[in-house]
Amino acid sequence: MPFFQPSRITWLHRANPALKLPLFIALFVLTVLTHRIDASFYLACVFLLLLFCASGYPLWKTALLASGFAVAFASASLTMILFGKGSEIWWSFGPISISKESFYRGLHVGFRSIAFGSQGLLFVLTTSSTGLFYALMQRIKLSPKYAYSFMASIRLMPMALEELRIRRDALAVRGMGRGSFSLLRVPELYALPLLAQSIRRAQRTATAMEVKRFDTGKARTYFYASPVTWNDAAALLLLAGAATAALLLAHGLPVFGLGDMRMDP
Amino acid sequence: MESRIESPLHASRTLTAPPIAAEVRNLRLKFPGSPELLFRDLSLQIRQGEKVLLLGPSGCGKSTLLQVLGGIIPRVNEVPLKADKLIVPYSTGIVFQDPDTQFCMPYVDEELAFVLENLAVPRAEMPRRIEQALREVGLNLPDAHVPIGSLSQGMKQRLALASALLLEPDTLLLDEPSALLDPEGRRVIWEAVRAVSDRRTVIIVEHRVEEVLHWADRVVLFAADGSILADDAPERIFERYRAEMLRYGIWYPQAWNDAYGSEQRSTAEAPPSRIARTLSGQADTPNEPTALETWSGSGSGKSAVSAEAIQPVASAVSAPSYAYAPSASASGEAAAVSASPDRAEPLLRLDDFRVLRGGKTVCAAASAAAYPGDLIALTGPNGAGKSSLLLGLMGLLPHEGSCECAGGRPSGRKQLREAAAKHAAFVFQNPEFQFVTNRVLDEVLFTLRSEAEAALRAPRGGGFAGWLAPRRRARLDAVAEAELLRQSEACLERFGLGDYAERHPYLLSLGQKRRLSVASAIVSDKPLLLLDEPTFGQDARNAFAILDLCERLRASGHAVLMITHEMEIAERLATQIWTVEQGKLSSVWQTARSRDDELRLSEGGRG
Numbered sequence: 112m113p114f115f116q117p118s119r120i121t122w123l124h125r126a127n128p129a130l131k132l133p134l135f136i137a138l139f140v141l142t143v144l145t146h147r148i149d150a151s152f153y154l155a156c157v158f159l160l161l162l163f164c165a166s167g168y169p170l171w172k173t174a175l176l177a178s179g180f181a182v183a184f185a186s187a188s189l190t191m192i193l194f195g196k197g198s199e200i201w202w203s204f205g206p207i208s209i210s211k212e213s214f215y216r217g218l219h220v221g222f223r224s225i226a227f228g229s230q231g232l233l234f235v236l237t238t239s240s241t242g243l244f245y246a247l248m249q250r251i252k253l254s255p256k257y258a259y260s261f262m263a264s265i266r267l268m269p270m271a272l273e274e275l276r277i278r279r280d281a282l283a284v285r286g287m288g289r290g291s292f293s294l295l296r297v298p299e300l301y302a303l304p305l306l307a308q309s310i311r312r313a314q315r316t317a318t319a320m321e322v323k324r325f326d327t328g329k330a331r332t333y334f335y336a337s338p339v340t341w342n343d344a345a346a347l348l349l350l351a352g353a354a355t356a357a358l359l360l361a362h363g364l365p366v367f368g369l370g371d372m373r374m375d376p
Numbered sequence: 377m378e379s380r381i382e383s384p385l386h387a388s389r390t391l392t393a394p395p396i397a398a399e400v401r402n403l404r405l406k407f408p409g410s411p412e413l414l415f416r417d418l419s420l421q422i423r424q425g426e427k428v429l430l431l432g433p434s435g436c437g438k439s440t441l442l443q444v445l446g447g448i449i450p451r452v453n454e455v456p457l458k459a460d461k462l463i464v465p466y467s468t469g470i471v472f473q474d475p476d477t478q479f480c481m482p483y484v485d486e487e488l489a490f491v492l493e494n495l496a497v498p499r500a501e502m503p504r505r506i507e508q509a510l511r512e513v514g515l516n517l518p519d520a521h522v523p524i525g526s527l528s529q530g531m532k533q534r535l536a537l538a539s540a541l542l543l544e545p546d547t548l549l550l551d552e553p554s555a556l557l558d559p560e561g562r563r564v565i566w567e568a569v570r571a572v573s574d575r576r577t578v579i580i581v582e583h584r585v586e587e588v589l590h591w592a593d594r595v596v597l598f599a600a601d602g603s604i605l606a607d608d609a610p611e612r613i614f615e616r617y618r619a620e621m622l623r624y625g626i627w628y629p630q631a632w633n634d635a636y637g638s639e640q641r642s643t644a645e646a647p648p649s650r651i652a653r654t655l656s657g658q659a660d661t662p663n664e665p666t667a668l669e670t671w672s673g674s675g676s677g678k679s680a681v682s683a684e685a686i687q688p689v690a691s692a693v694s695a696p697s698y699a700y701a702p703s704a705s706a707s708g709e710a711a712a713v714s715a716s717p718d719r720a721e722p723l724l725r726l727d728d729f730r731v732l733r734g735g736k737t738v739c740a741a742a743s744a745a746a747y748p749g750d751l752i753a754l755t756g757p758n759g760a761g762k763s764s765l766l767l768g769l770m771g772l773l774p775h776e777g778s779c780e781c782a783g784g785r786p787s788g789r790k791q792l793r794e795a796a797a798k799h800a801a802f803v804f805q806n807p808e809f810q811f812v813t814n815r816v817l818d819e820v821l822f823t824l825r826s827e828a829e830a831a832l833r834a835p836r837g838g839g840f841a842g843w844l845a846p847r848r849r850a851r852l853d854a855v856a857e858a859e860l861l862r863q864s865e866a867c868l869e870r871f872g873l874g875d876y877a878e879r880h881p882y883l884l885s886l887g888q889k890r891r892l893s894v895a896s897a898i899v900s901d902k903p904l905l906l907l908d909e910p911t912f913g914q915d916a917r918n919a920f921a922i923l924d925l926c927e928r929l930r931a932s933g934h935a936v937l938m939i940t941h942e943m944e945i946a947e948r949l950a951t952q953i954w955t956v957e958q959g960k961l962s963s964v965w966q967t968a969r970s971r972d973d974e975l976r977l978s979e980g981g982r983g
Contacts, residue, residue, distance in 0.1 A: 113523075241486060259490070263480035269525070270476060274809070280772045281809040283793070284802045285896075286826045304808050307882060315477035321452045322470045323539060324494040332496050334489030 115236075117167030123237040124167060126346035127339050129250035132243070134350055135234045141354055142226045146371045148215055149361035151222040157357040158229035165349070166236040176236075180228045188221030219372045240265055246337040256327040263316055271309055278304055397424040397547055397577040398445045401461035405440065405449075408456065414440060415602045424546070427578045429588055429610070432598030433624035434886070434915055438581045439551050445579060446470055446549040465547035465577065469540025473552040475532035484510075484527070484535060485520035491542040509538040513568040528758060530561025534568050547577040554584055556913050558758065558941040562587060583915045584627040589614075600624075622979065625917030632944045635920050635978035722747050723799065723904045723935045724769070725780040726961075731761070731768030732775060739765040741961035744954060746935040748903065749971030751926060753946040754939045756956035762939045765956060766906050769937075770796045782903065800904040805912060807893035808882060816884070817877040819896045820864040827900045828852060828860065864899065871895040871925075887918035894925055898934075905929060907938040911945070917980065923949060924981035931975040949976060 117124065123131070138158075145151050159180075163173050195217060197210025244262055247253035278301060287300060403418040414437045422428055422445070430438045443449045447464035450457060472478055481487040488506045497505065506520055513534040524532065533553050540548065550569065554562040566587035569578070582588055595613040597606040597620065605620065606613055614621070614628060621628050622635070722745040730740045739761030746752055754762050767773045771786075771793025778785060779792060782799045786792040804810050813819050829852060868874050871891045876884060881892055890910065898905055905926070911919035919942075926936045927949060937954075940946065946953050951971055955963045 241482065259480055262482070266480060266482055266524075277804065277806070278809050280767060280770075281804050282812065283772060284770060284797070284804075285810060285812050285823070286797060286830070287812055300812060303882075304811070307808065308806075312474075312477045315472065315474060316480060318448065318452055319470075319472060319478040319536075320480050320490075322446075322448060322468075323491045324543065325490070326494065329494075330496055331493045332499055332502075334486060334493060334499065334502055336499065 114172070117236065118169055119167040121165045121167050121237065122342050122345040122349060123165050123233070125340070125342035126237075127246055127250065127337055127343050128238045128243040129246035129337065130339065130343050131234065131238065131346060132247075134347060135230055138230050138350060138354060139227065142223055142230065145223065145226075146373055147361060148219040148222070148367045148369050148372055149365040150358055151219050151226060152366055153357040153360045154354070155222040155225040155229070157353050157360075158226050158233065161349075161353050162229045162233050162236075166233055168236060173236075176232060177229070180225050183224045183228055184221040187224040188217035190217075191220050192217030215367065215369055216372055242335065242337075245333060245335045249333055249337040250339075254327060255325075255331060259320065259325065263320065264313075267309070267312060267316065270312065271305060274305055274308055275301070394424045394426075396421055396463060397426070397465050398422045398579070399461060399463040400441075400444060400459050403441075403444065403457065403459040403462070405437075405444070405455060405457040413602075418602065418604065420445075420596065420604065420607075422577060422579060424577050425575055427573065427591060427593045428580065429585065429592040429595045430579065430581045430598065431585065431595055431613075431621070431624070431626055432605075433600045434583075436598045436600055437602040438598060442549055442551055442579060442581050446547070465545070467543060467545045468547045468549055469537075469543045469545035470549045470551065471533065471536045471540055471553045473555050475529045475536065475556060478536045478539075479524050479532075482523055482525075483520075484515075484517065484522050484524055487524060487535065488520070488539055488542060491539050495543070505542065509542050510535075512541060512572055513538045514564065514571070528561065530557050530564050533557060533561065533565045537565070537568055537572070541572055545576065547579065548573060550578065550580045550582070552582050554582065554587070559943070583625070586627065586629045589629065597621075623917070625915030625919075627916045631916050632948065635916070635980070636948050636976065721783055722780070723750075723782050724937075726778070727780070728777040729768070729779050730776045731764050731773050733764060733773055737776075737959060738773075739768065739956060739959050739961065741765065744961060744964045746904065746937055746952075747971055748933040748935055749930060750935040750937075750951045751930040751949055751969075752935070752937045752952040752954055753950040754937060754954045754956065755941065755943075755946060756962075760956045761959045762956045763908055765961070766802070766908060766937070766939065769906065770800060770802050799902055800906055801897035801900075801902045803893050803897050803905070803907040803910060805908045807889040810893045810896070811881040814880055815877070816873060816879050816881055816892060817861075817864055817868065819881055819892060820867050820899050821860060823896050823899050824860045824863055825852070828856065867895055867899045887914065887921065890914065890918060890922060891925070894922065898929065903934050905934055905936045907936070909939050909941070911940065911942055920978035920980060924977045927976055931973075 142151075142154060145154060159177070162177065163170065166173055168176075192209055192214050193207045195210065195213025197208075197212030197214075199211040200208055201211060201214070202209045241262060244253070244258040248255055248258045282300060399421045401419045403415050403420075404413055405415045406413045418441070420441070430441065432438050440449065440455075443453065444457065444462070445464060446468045448470070449455045479487045481490055485503075485506055488509060489502050492502050492505060503520075510517060510520060515531060515534050515538060524535065527535065536553070548569070553569070554565050557565060562584065570591060580588055580592070589610050592610050595606075595608065595610045596604060597613055597617055599605040606617055618628070618630075618634070622631065724746040726741040726744045728740075728742060730737045732738065754765070756762055764773060768775045769779060769792075771789050771791075774789050775792065781792070781795040784795050786795040811819055813822050832852065865874070865877065868877055871894070873884075873888060873892055873895065876888065881889065884892060894905075894907075894910075907926070910922045910926070914922070923945065926938065930936050930951075938945075946967075949969070950967050951969045951973070953963075953965045953967060954961055955965070
């Protein structure tokens, strides 16, 4: 069984991607516009929870994918914590100074990056690329030219990866790994053969598609219908409910009890 | 652009012969940027229902003509052309050469549905027509929703045929559909084509004609300049133009016999049935030292002499063959060693050798060895682990167990990689991936220079310095540089690339690229050469040229280990056949050919 195949199908899988996409964009916007650390904390918690419950993947896979958030959290918050400005200095050493303000702003940024990550991953894990493009073509009239180009390019990617591996082996065989000058030549050494191969392949694929009478001007039918069903309502309720719950919790059960992070907290 | 494109329905009103399916009259065509016309006043007429095979040397324009006849040029690919008359079929379906680049969707059913969508077929009708198309080409999938990536190459080509059929074409165009398939894939794709082609016009461009010949009505033979040399029934073409076909590199049924002679096999070789049995994996003992003892008992000193006579240029570059045999004392496996005492040391000896990928064993070799003078055919089904074995031998994949390389026994992966880099040359399937410079000459020079620099860095007296010693004490001063340059030029000359020294490697032809990749791998005269399907997808001329190269190296005391699906190589040239099945080296079979056997070159390579 391939890695990226959900073991359970949830409401979010069944929802129409053309509606799900704007929903998630709305969530992104909400997260961007969150300026209170309590809200960002609860958003991060709620969507992390939702990710584990509704992505349809086994716990270990979700955990593996979500482990990247730790890096995102650390990188986003540490810079702010160590180098941010503030008046109430807790500790300082050379250029590093940790103040109360910078500390909480750092945490705030970190929570938001976790919320972002969870939302994005939730969308990606519950949507197939084919389903997304079929929905976009049928629901919001995306030109088939772009939709099929994207789908074809997704197919070509593993081949390019395989070639990257072969090129690496070939360079090792030729002894290109040694010597100090080789690091500078890395882009050239990899780009030329891989691009040459990819361009050829893309050109052949394009010809093959046109030969199959792919013509963007003509009317076409679709193999997959992309209907709007009650699943979409369920998904809408679920996501909106999650966001509302996070905001209500932040209001009623604040952990930090701080104000707007843009001002002095 | 003065071409007139007519529909065939109006084009021909003659009632006696079948109507014309496609016609060009006085076609002139030139690719932008190329100095010469590809076609000069070419005329060809194809009637409906005809099965026409277009043959000719590489680069003569067959595929381009096919695209003109199929209406791809100029409709899809814009190439300037001019013709007094151009009739293209009303509807065409095309199958191209490369199985991996004909699809745009991830799943089989989606790909076929893509065609139906383009034709605006209602959704309700799609599953039925998809199923029918798959059945027609003999792809019996229980569920059509399978990833295309999980199909074999032969199945992918049948899928391409199925999607062509969904267009309900009256003309099928096939642009070398079997060139990149193994023998089994070739057989089934042609079976499928035959099954669907009964009343359709079929125009085929192909280099491998064994499977096509007996049902083609007509063969059009092109000369190298793009003119039509002959246009006749297949039997007559093959009677009269066999010499041309050999020269053009067409894989006609007797190509192997004409190149290597039919009598050789019967005098020297093991019964083919035996080999076939070994290759199909049944019941041979894994190692057969007795066969070796029987066959290689005589004349072991001979080959070094003959090698020097044959390869004057090579001998300037390389040391005599027995210089490779390291001085380390022999160990174990006395049976094989006793057969030819003066070259007793194997260049490569595997003992319980396992190649790992992601922690799992992908290829295990219990016991096998390669000696100077060996040409080993490594065969087996796709995905069995052949390539992994070679990568493991080069130290590019982790391994367990023992791999003895020219007397040394490197322990870890890094040590094996270093030992392999010293003793073995590796030629990848796609030569382009191996090129690291921007000039053909530099490509060869690069190998020599990095070897020389490595030798300089190597601590004296330790490790393999003793092996490198007789060649040169490399100091990269002006004198040494000049010497390397001279060697590189001599090497290019020897590989027939002397005129292209200043070119970019990517601008060479397919056969030249392949020769260059071999040249740059072996120029520093490593005793062991590993090749990954060197003849795959090549026309006969290029394939024989590569085989001649390998054979010359073999006869001069190198060992050659090549992955191949070509049974003829195994039967005619190999001294050993290694079969890999399901991640295991399941049999090591000594053929009747001995390591001291004289040079066996193809017809074209003897001159």
